[in-house]
Amino acid sequence: xxxxxxxxxxxxxxxxxxxxxxxxxxxxxxxxxxxxxxxxxxxxxxxxxxxxxxxxxxxxxxxxxxxxxxxxxxxxxxxxxxxxxxxxxxxxxxxxxxxxxxxxxxxxxxxxxxxxxxxxxxxxxxxxxxxxxxxxxxxxxxxxxxxxxxxxxxxxxxxxxxxxxxxxxxxxxxxxxxxxxxxxxxxxxxxxxxxxxxxxxxxxxxxxxxxxxxxxxxxxxxxxx
Amino acid sequence: xxxxxxxxxxxxxxxxxxxxxxxxxxxxxxxxxxxxxxxxxxxxxxxxxxxxxxxxxxxxxxxxxxxxxxxxxxxxxxxxxxxxxxxxxxxxxxxxxxxxxxxxxxxxxxxxxxxxxxxxxxxxxxxxxxxxxxxxxxxxxxxxxxxxxxxxxxxxxxxxxxxxxxxxxxxxxxxxxxxxxxxxxxxxxxxxxxxxxxxxxxxxxxxxxxxxxxxxxxxxxxxxxxxxxxxxxxxxxxxxxxxxxxxxxxxxxxxxxxxxxxxxxxxxxxxxxxxxxxxxxxxxxxxxxxxxxxxxxxxxxxxxxxxxxxxxxxxxxxxxxxxxxxxxxxxxxxxxxxxxxxxxxxxxxxxxxxxxxxxxxxxxxxxxxxxxxxxxxxxxxxxxxxxxxxxxxxxxxxxxxxxxxxxxxxxxxxxxxxxxxxxxxxxxxxxxxxxxxxxxxxxxxxxxxxxxxxxxxxxxxxxxxxxxxxxxx
Numbered sequence: 001x002x003x004x005x006x007x008x009x010x011x012x013x014x015x016x017x018x019x020x021x022x023x024x025x026x027x028x029x030x031x032x033x034x035x036x037x038x039x040x041x042x043x044x045x046x047x048x049x050x051x052x053x054x055x056x057x058x059x060x061x062x063x064x065x066x067x068x069x070x071x072x073x074x075x076x077x078x079x080x081x082x083x084x085x086x087x088x089x090x091x092x093x094x095x096x097x098x099x100x101x102x103x104x105x106x107x108x109x110x111x112x113x114x115x116x117x118x119x120x121x122x123x124x125x126x127x128x129x130x131x132x133x134x135x136x137x138x139x140x141x142x143x144x145x146x147x148x149x150x151x152x153x154x155x156x157x158x159x160x161x162x163x164x165x166x167x168x169x170x171x172x173x174x175x176x177x178x179x180x181x182x183x184x185x186x187x188x189x190x191x192x193x194x195x196x197x198x199x200x201x202x203x204x205x206x207x208x209x210x211x212x213x214x215x216x217x218x219x220x221x222x223x224x225x
Numbered sequence: 226x227x228x229x230x231x232x233x234x235x236x237x238x239x240x241x242x243x244x245x246x247x248x249x250x251x252x253x254x255x256x257x258x259x260x261x262x263x264x265x266x267x268x269x270x271x272x273x274x275x276x277x278x279x280x281x282x283x284x285x286x287x288x289x290x291x292x293x294x295x296x297x298x299x300x301x302x303x304x305x306x307x308x309x310x311x312x313x314x315x316x317x318x319x320x321x322x323x324x325x326x327x328x329x330x331x332x333x334x335x336x337x338x339x340x341x342x343x344x345x346x347x348x349x350x351x352x353x354x355x356x357x358x359x360x361x362x363x364x365x366x367x368x369x370x371x372x373x374x375x376x377x378x379x380x381x382x383x384x385x386x387x388x389x390x391x392x393x394x395x396x397x398x399x400x401x402x403x404x405x406x407x408x409x410x411x412x413x414x415x416x417x418x419x420x421x422x423x424x425x426x427x428x429x430x431x432x433x434x435x436x437x438x439x440x441x442x443x444x445x446x447x448x449x450x451x452x453x454x455x456x457x458x459x460x461x462x463x464x465x466x467x468x469x470x471x472x473x474x475x476x477x478x479x480x481x482x483x484x485x486x487x488x489x490x491x492x493x494x495x496x497x498x499x500x501x502x503x504x505x506x507x508x509x510x511x512x513x514x515x516x517x518x519x520x521x522x523x524x525x526x527x528x529x530x531x532x533x534x535x536x537x538x539x540x541x542x543x544x545x546x547x548x549x550x551x552x553x554x555x556x557x558x559x560x561x562x563x564x565x566x567x568x569x570x571x572x573x574x575x576x577x578x579x580x581x582x583x584x585x586x587x588x589x590x591x592x593x594x595x596x597x598x599x600x601x602x603x604x605x606x607x608x609x610x611x612x613x614x615x616x617x618x619x620x621x622x623x624x625x626x627x628x629x630x631x632x633x634x635x636x637x638x639x640x641x642x643x644x645x646x647x648x649x650x651x652x653x654x655x656x657x658x659x660x661x662x663x664x665x666x667x668x669x670x671x672x673x674x675x676x677x678x679x680x681x682x683x684x685x686x687x688x689x690x691x692x693x694x695x696x697x698x
Contacts, residue, residue: 085542102526104519154562180562184534184593185527187661188600193566216516 001116002044003027006036006062007051007078012101016049019105033057040066045073046116049108052079052090060093067094074115076108087183106217110169117165128163131223133202133210135163144206154179155198162211162221171218195219240418241411248407255403256396263392270384271363275348278365278377281323289369297369307336314338318355318362318380326376335373340364344374350381361385421455429462438466438473475645482646482659486528490521497521531660535645538667543587549697550591552584553616556625559595560614563603571608574599578616582623585697586672594668597661598627598690605688606631622674622696628689639678665690 003020007013008031020027028043030036033054040048048066052059063075076097077090087098097111128135132145140156142149151159157179162170172191176182180190195211203209208225288296309317317324317338325337328344342349342364353360364378428441440463443456497514504510537543560576567574595614602612606629615626634642641647643666646659669676669692679689 100530180592181589182592182596183589184596185530186596186600187527188563188566188603190562190566190596193569194562197565216519 001025001112002046003112004030004036004039004043004045004048004073006030006033006039006049006054006059008032008053008055009051012051012078015105016108019109023109031055033059033062037062037065037069040071040073041069047112048073048075049112050075050077050095052077052081052086060089060095063090063093063095076111076115078103104217106169106214107171107173110171110174110218113168114165114170114174117168128160130163130166130210130221132206133163135160142202144202147205149201151198151201154194155201158194158198159202159221162219165221167220167222169214169218169220174218238411238415238419241408241415244407244411244414245404248404248411251407252399252403255399259392259395259399263388266388266391267384270388271381274363274379274381274384275365278363278379281377282365282367282375285369285375286367294370294372308334309338314340315355318353318360321380321383324362324378326378328374328376330372332374337376338378340376340378342366342376342378344376425455425458432466438470440466478647479645483528483532486646486659487525490524493521494518528660531664535660535664535667538590538664538671541671543590544671547585547587549583550586550588552582552586552591552623552694552696553578553580555588555591556595556614556616559592559599563596563599566603567612570603572603572606572610572612575611575613577613579618579623582616582618583697584622584672584694586694590668590671594665595627597665601661602627602629602631602688605629610687619693622694625692625694626689627692628679629687631687633681633686634678634688636681639680642678643676 003025005013005016005020005027007016007029013029013031017027017029028039028045030039033056036048036050036054039045050059050063054062059077059079063077066075074096075094076099077095078099078101079086079090080101090098096115099108099111126137128137133142134144135142137160142151142156142159158175161175161178173185175191175195176185199209199211203211210221210223212220212222212224214220285297288300292299314324324340326334326340326342327336329335332344340351340353340362342351344366347366349364349366351362351364353362360380360382362378363381364376366374366376369375425441432438432441441459443459443463494517497517501511501514501518504514557576557578560574560578564574564576599612599614606612610629610631612629613626615624615628617624617626642662645663666676672694674692674694676690676692679685679691
C-alpha cells in the first residue's frame with residue numbers, strides 16, 4: 001500500500017510514518033498543501049492522509065482540488081476538530097473518512113486498510129464467504145458449515161461489516177460509526193456486548209472462532225484456526 | 226480597564242439644557258400673559274372712562290330737567306360761557322382734563338372747544354394734534370333738550386401709554402430674571418445628577434477592583450413608585466451581578482470538576498511511569514504499565530471530547546440541520562441496543578413505545594441523549610433493578626420516560642444532576658465524568674423539550690426522567 005501523508009506537525013507525522021514503516025507500508029511525506037497536491041497528481045498512491053490545518057491552505061480545499069483533478073485515491077482527513085459540522089464539511093469535499101486527533105495508530109491503520117481494500121470498487125457482491133461461513137446479502141441469511149444461524153438485525157450488520165474487510169482490524173470506533181451510525185463514544189460496553197452475542201451464535205457451537213479480539217483495539221475476522 | 230472621564234461641560238448636560246429651554250419657554254409665556262394683561266387694562270380703562278362720562282352726562286341731564294340751562298350753568302360755575310381759544314383747548318388736553326363742547330340748535334359753538342367731531346355718532350374715537358404729538362380722544366355726543374348738543378371729551382392716549390409702559394417694564398424684568406433663575410436651577414439639578422452618577426461610577430469601579438462580586442447598596446426601598454432613577458439602575462446592576470456570580474460559580478464548579486477528573490487518571494499515569502522506570506528490564510511488566518498509561522490518557526481525552534461536544538451542542542448550530550425523524554423508531558432501536566447490556570448486568574429493560582411519532586430533531590443527538598440516559602440507568606441502578614423506557618402521547622407532544630427502580634436521586638441532588646461534573650457519587654469511583662446528564666440537558670434544550678425528574682414521593686422510588694418532546698406531523 002502506497003500512502004501519501006500531508007501533515008505539517010513533525011510529531012504527528014513522525015508517529016504516523018514510523019507506524020506505517022513498521023507495518024511494512026511505503027509512505028511519502030509532504031508538509032504543505034501545495035506539495036501534497038503535486039505529489040498526489042504526479043505519482044501513483046493508494047491512500048492519502050490529509051491534515052485539515054496546513055500552513056498554506058485548508059485541507060478541505062486541497063481535497064476539493066484533488067477531486068476536481070479526478071484524483072480518485074481514497075482520502076482520510078485528520079483534524080483536531082471533533083464537531084459534526086467539520087466532519088460533514090470534510091466528507092462533502094470528497095474525503096472518504098475522518099479521524100479526530102488524538103488517535104491510536106491502530107485506529108488510523110485499520111481505516112487506511114479498509115479504504116485501500118475498497119479499491120477498485122468491488123462488483124456488488126451478494127454472497128460473502130469466509131471459510132465455512134456464508135452470508136447472503138439479498139436474503140440476509142447466514143450459515144456456517146451448512147447450518148443456518150439466526151441473527152438479530154444488529155448482529156447481522158456487524159458480521160456483514162466484518163466480512164467486507166476480512167483479515168483486517170476493525171476498531172470499536174469503526175463499528176460504532178458504520179454499524180450504529182454514532183459519532184459519540186458510549187461509556188458502556190455496547191459494542192463488546194453485541195459482538196459477544198454474535199460470537200455466541202457464530203463461533204461457540206463450532207470447531208473454531210472466526211472473530212478474534214485484538215485487545216484494546218477491536219476485532220478481526222479470518223479463517224485462521 | 227479604565228473608563229475615560231469626560232470634562233463636565235455644563236451645556237452638554239441634558240438636565241441643564243432642559244432647564245434652560247424650559248426657562249425660556251416660561252419667559253415667553255409670561256411675556257405673553259403680560260401683553261394680554263396690558264390689553265385687558267386698556268379695555269377696562271376705556272370702559273371706566275365711558276362710565277365716568279355717562280355719569281357726568283346723567284348729572285347734566287338731571288340738572289337740565291330740573292332747572293333748565295341756567296341751572297346747569299350755575300351748577301358748574303360756567304358764568305361766562307364762551308368758545309375756547311386754541312391755547313385753552315391745548316391746555317385742557319395737555320392737563321388731561323374734561324373738554325366739553327356745546328352747540329346751539331344752529332350747530333354753532335356756544336361754549337367749550339371745537340374739536341371737529343361728528344355729532345351724528347354717539348361715541349367717537351378721534352385724533353388731536355398737540356405739539357407734533359397725536360393724541361387720541363374719546364368723545365360722547367348727546368342732546369340736552371332741544372336747544373343744545375353737547376360733546377364730552379376725555380383724552381385716552383394716556384391709557385395706552387401707561388399700559389404699554391407698564392407691560393414693557395414687567396416684560397423686561399421677566400426676561401432679565403427668568404432665564405437666570407432657571408439657569409441656576411439647571412446648574413443645581415445637573416450638579417446633583419453628575420454627583421450621583423459619579424457616585425455610582427465610583428461604586429462600580431470599586432466593584433470592578435474588588436476580589437469578589439457583591440451587590441451594590443440601593444438607598445431607597447425597592448418600591449416602584451418611589452424609586453430613584455439611579456436606584457433602578459442599581460437594582461438592574463445587582464441582577465446582573467447575581468447572574469454573573471452564578472455563571473462564575475458554574476465556571477468554578479466546572480474547573481474544579483475538570484481538575485478533579487483529570488487529576489486521578491494523570492496521577493495514575495505518573496505512578497505507572499515511575500513503575501516503568503523501575504521495571505524497565507522486565508518487558509512484560511513494562512507492557513502492562515504502558516497499557517495502563519494509554520487507558521488512563523484515553524480517559525482524559527474522552528473528558529475533553531465530552532466538553533467540546535457539550536459546547537458544540539450548546540452553541541445551537543445543529544438546530545439548522547434538524548430534520549423530521551421517526552422518534553418511535555429511534556427510541557425503540559436504542560432501547561433494543563441496550564437490552565442485552567441490561568440482561569448481562571442482571572437488570573431488566575422494558576420497552577413500551579407508541580408507533581409513528583415524528584419530531585423535528587437531530588438523529589445523532591437524540592441517539593446520544595437516549596444512550597446517556599440508559600447508561601445512567603445501567604450505572605446507578607442496583608442488581609436486579611427494573612428499568613423502563615416508555616414513549617406515550619401527552620397533552621403537548623409526547624412524553625418520553627426513562628426510569629428505574631433503583632435507589633433514586635434525592636431531592637437535593639435532583640437540582641444538581643444536570644450540572645457539569647456533578648456526581649451523586651462523591652467518591653468518583655464509578656466510570657464516567659459527570660458530563661452525561663449535562664449533555665442530555667443540552668440536547669433536550671436544543672429540541673425545546675423540557676426535562677424533569679419525578680420527585681421522591683407518591684410511590685416513586687427510583688430515578689425517573691420525564692422528557693416532553695414536541696411532535697411534528
